[in-house]
Amino acid sequence: MEGIAAVQARVAAIQGTMAQLAPARVAAPATAATSTSAPAATGADFAAALTQAVDATALPTVDGFTPEQVANAAAVVEAGRGMGLSLRDQAIGVMTAIGESSLRVVDHGDAAGPDSRGLFQQRDNGAWGTYADRMDPTRSAQSFYRVLATVDGRDRMEPTIVAHTVQRNADPQHYARSWDAAVRLVARITGSTPAQVTAAR
Template sequence: MQKIAISCPPAAPMIVGTISVPAGPVMGLCQDRLVNAAHIINAARSFGIGTHTQAIGVMTALGESGLQNLSHGDSAGPDSRGLFQQRANGAWGTLAQRMDPYTSARNFFAALVRVPGWKTLSPTEAAHRVQVNADPNHYTPFWSDAVAIVTALSR
């Protein structure tokens, strides 16, 4: 993934749960998107999930929304919303829950830990099993950025 030089708006570091979020940029992302990554990490931690799987959550949200809390879907899922582009099929909660970064991330991890053998799957396969993306390798390009983001926010 090619990085573009980015200038983030001035911001003071902030605390999200237990994570100190810098103003950015981190992997080309400004604080607003890093806050969303922090919500994903905190949601994973609430399940006792370590950094490898936290990065799977961040990777998935990068692939689905670029870590933006989107209030719209696309042609594949016009009813998809939020960081994970979760559908309005009843499996992901109400619209408010799908639009809440922490709750939508908890719902992602709750689904992930129900996948048989999830701990031994490759990151993209684990994400694919939860998201059922049309391309099972869709998330692969986002893995290294996700690892770097989780590492930066876990210091």
């Protein structure tokens, strides 16, 4: 499809940048011998470096979203495509990331989940991988999709209910408000029509 090559090139660049940044991001706790060294990068530093390191012109502009948000949406889309999931599933992934983090790799949780991190606000409970996994747009999306793929009958369910089944949000309708924006993003990133994105397979 038109635009998919740009997405693939963008994600490849993101993954290369991740490989360079991740070791610094997940630094071991300081010891007496290392306590005077420079502090590890923060989540904000990580997201900013990632955004600056990759050419933003490789992706379309989407009204209402920054280049960083579009790049993160593209990583979610490509993760789903790489796992053989439908455009609708990919849009559910993007919708969830909008609802959880506004498509930003955040390094903080909230009252309900103080240990939640990343695009999907995944908890530090062993189910979603390491801290580095949860802070990586591609790997966190893959973790989300692995659970989504086990949801039987999801093509007949409301998108927000599918996301809720994976995420266990307190409000099953929490993600509904982000569906139209997610469909628009996926359509623009993949060169599809909204009808193609929302079609069940």
